[in-house]
Amino acid sequence: MKLLVFLFLITLFISYTTSASTFKHPLDPLTPSELKLVRSTVQKTYKASSPTLTFQYIGLDEPEKALVLSWQSSNAKTKAPPRRALVIARFKNQTLEITVNLSKRSIVSTKVYTGHGFPMTTFDEQDFVVELLFKYTPFIESVHKRGLNISHVVCSVSSVGWYGEIKSKRTLKLQCFYSQGSSNLFARPLEGITVVADLDQRKIVEYFDRANIPVPKAEGTEFVASKQKPPFGPTLTGAAFVQPNGPGFKIDGHSISWANWEFHVGYDIRAGPMISLASIYDLQQQRYRRVLYRGYISEFFVPYMDPTANWYFKTFLDSGEFGFGQSMVSLDPLADCPANAAFLDAYFAGEDGLPVKIDNAICIFEKYAGDIMWRHTETELIDKEIREVRPDVSLVVRTVSTVGNYDYIIDWEFKPSGSIKMGVGLTGILGIKGTSYTHVDQIKEDVFGTLLADNTIGVHHDHYLTYHLDLDIDGEANSFMKTNLESVRVTDDNSPRKSYWTVVRETAKTEGDARIKLGLKASELAIVNPNKKTKAGNKMGYRLFPGTVAHPLLLSDDYPQIRGAFINYNVFVTPYNKSEKWAGGLYADQSRGEDTLAVWSLRNRSIENKDIVLWHTVGIHHVPCQEDYPIMPTLSGGFEIRPTNFFEINPVLKAKTPKPVRLPKCNSQP
Template sequence: MLKNYLREAGEFHFAELARGISPLTMVSIMRLLLLSIFTLFFSFQSVFSHPLDPLTEEEITLVRNIVLNKYTNTSHTHSFHYVGLDDPDKAIVLKWESSQPNTMDIPRQAFVIARVDGVIHELLIDLKLQHILSDNVHTGNGFPTLTVAEQTQAIALPLKYTPFIESINKRGLNISQVVCCPFTLGWNQCPLRPILNIGLHIRKKPPFGPKQTSYGTFQPEGPGFKVDDHSLSWANWKFHIGYDVRAGVTISLASIYDLEKHKSRRVLYRGYISELFVPYQDLSEEWYYKTFFHAGEYGFGQSMVSLQESQDCPPNAKFFDAYYAGRDGRPEHVPKAFCVFEHYGNILWRHTETGIPDEPIQEVRTEVSLIVRSIVTVGNYDNIIDWEFKPSDSIKLVVSLSGMLEIKAVEYKHNNEIKEEQHGSLVSANSIGVYHDHYFIFHLDFDIDGEENSFVKTDLKTESSRWKILRSGLVDSVDQSRGDDTIDVWTQKNRDIMNKDIVMWYVMGIHHVPWQEDFPIMPLLSAGFELRPTNFFERNPVLKTLSPKHVKWPTTCSKKN
């Protein structure tokens, strides 16, 4: 009721003011009026079903209004670089969870990184009280995550800049043949980067590949998982799927129901990709600075793409939307930002026993697992990120890469013409695919049967350990940072990791030496790891799990269809 009134009032003012003033001023005045109304009359009710739910569309709008309300002067320029849930303390979340169903009053706060007149502010906002709890100016090095709008503008800018168009024409090309990418600079001093070489690919169209046969799938009982907003239960698993504009999909409060102990057991408090670091290994002046932090510089969450039905996720998938704050603070909608589906066909366990005379035993169980999938495209690479939950209680994390190679134009057409180190492979005539790595840093806050966990590194005698920790951070300003607030720095504190609430950052690296088959779009390349329960259960937890039933396609009917 109040809301409707407000809208009408707003529209009224808009109509009144629309006469005789410039559009820019008009909007500013309108904003001023609207905000005053908000502050005075509008009582916002935060609606969320779980304390870790991502900020809703309405909450993002509220955050924007609160920030703009503080910096109302029309000369201010604002840009929102991060708007996300400021998690309640773990103790509070756990208390909330254990007291279900509950009416427990739980804080709801947003963390915001915004630039006002070029100054970086880190704000903590109470969404219930609609009040700024703190507003700190970032004085250190670095620049916050680029907004999508900034990236889009940066791409479009040179295409309309006459000196650039002319420089392209001089090289015998038309500006419509050029694609620009927004590169972060790191903390180098050089203000401008030269254009190296430009190559033009007149691509031979390859023939159509082999035909892939059609198929049908069906779940006659429907999916095996239950969704309550962002909370999901499936098989013996329960967890919460969140979303963050910087980190992308977050998995929280993952717990397993132990069928023997008749109780739910906690495993993972929080897991997400905190950073994807992609350093290129060309030492030339035009390339050396290309070391991208996909989360910290470009925003892993805001780079998530809308998933295509039956293509990115199978036909039995359920899709979830996401919202993030755009540069202007308004909510941006990502339809089908991630999906959840059941995956069939693997073997769960099997055994053939031939050791008992005249009593052959053969037992097989097939597996249904649950996959949470999202796809993040930062620049040239598409990263398909799968969290796979298994009935045997392991969590498998698989990242698959596809997309376009980062190419350097060279004069060479054949390998035998190359005399100097090119820091890459000739993937096509005049095209070097530059060597690079993909380091995925997984933030894994384990709570195995509680918070008090220990990290034990097992070095096997004949095999060196594979653990390593790489620098990364969660809310530090990554772009142009000088490394003064990283895990490296935190690690030097050398704090106790026995029976503490510890967090692991697991680094998975893919060293990519490109080759011709990766050009122009590379076929999928996957890497992953599995978190398997180790002496967590007394025995194989799926020993008495039955295979899913296979249903026959109604062939007599299918002819009619």
């Protein structure tokens, strides 16, 4: 049995990793050979000799939606749409947008971007400026002044944000930590040092050492198992989980089919995972019906709440500044995902354009959580008790993006009942600030966080993840419908009741009707297809079930909130527009809020019976607590979209309970 499982895993690895060299689907991410082709094509024009062109972003230039849909509806029998790559590069201190036609191996167009904001920084340039710092004498002196051993100092970068500067330079700030005696460097900041590195000049342009705040001690910060001392615990019992006939899903390249779902799992080095063309099989209509054309996390806003010199700028746009996709990490096969998971690799381009592989970046598994799909016990019938129960199984697509200290677990969960659940798990290390305090009683000022240990403050912050959900509810032409629940006073004296609630439905005509702050009134929000109705006459739709929402607490005239204005509402709806992909703007680094979802939405375009996009922001205000230290137990949030009059009846009414699995006959005990 063990051997069987092992062989099965090997098979998975073989079959799912060799697909890297060719694409099978127009929405497949660029393969390593395609990335190389993009590189050589661009370098033909922009010589490899100095000054060097740097690749800040290479990704699929998405084909026109109409072309993808017609390719799909022909069952891939027609020619795939032209395969193109979008390159964002820096060359001679300019930002270039270069479109490459892959089959023609040629540059289609080049545009110099002259607006505000800069492209994502690359890992290579981040590493470069960190190395600069270690050769920078004032820094070495700062380390010595603190009595630290420079060989244990580790530095990383921070974006600088925008605070009203008229002229922006492409810079990063650096922040350093101490790693002697503990792997948990983020728990041990070297507070008080300001370093600014210019990425175009490639040098340190600002340095200041403010204060000598103690570096938190190593003691109590370690999280690596092998370095822990007893007592250990709690003890958890292992279990073996076996699907002797393999998983219930099929993977063909990046296309997944499972139960009544089929969809495409791609990724982008900025967005991370992207789910496309998710369709569900309708047993009554005997066909797949599209729900989601494309869904991904568009931006990720993480402002910290410390306005002082060393911290004020920490107001990250994690996707646009650092790349939520290139921050995906390799998943641990038996811990990040259960034993029945299959894995896909991911590739991104380094600054030099060469592909970099992330092994096991995406896992796909069937989740057996012990949930009940539906049930009923009927005791009213004479002489018989009926008990019908269907256990639930779902399919999860998981990635983890580690952006510096934080680890974000991103789940897309598909349920046979038609729901898609978007799960967000926050774990990793808090953003920690050094302090001289060792007890709350000493503190007589606002320290902008929670004192967690000696010299250790977990700084207040928020997490806002804005999802782009291009829902296509059984076709592109959709509307956004609010079903408001309204109290009614009964005026009919025949009724003993004085009140009830009823529903008042309202279809949003323009974007302005669809900017929603949740929690203010009882309302169900749905994307419906106004052209398709159930037999009884209800509009077919999918409803948003918000989970974790938060409203901004930064003032609206504050710079980070101007850049992050796309979270001013929990829900936006916009007409589909290929260029409106990134809620915080295409050039998020040092952006000035001119190209955000909030700005687009002000055009107040018509959204009725149109191809529309639903934007929903998951928000969490985070007041750190002792339990988050030295490493955070996962804090989970998310939301769900759920069919609402999309089907005529419960789509899992006729699902059968899976047959009990027979394990092999065994002749000995473990």
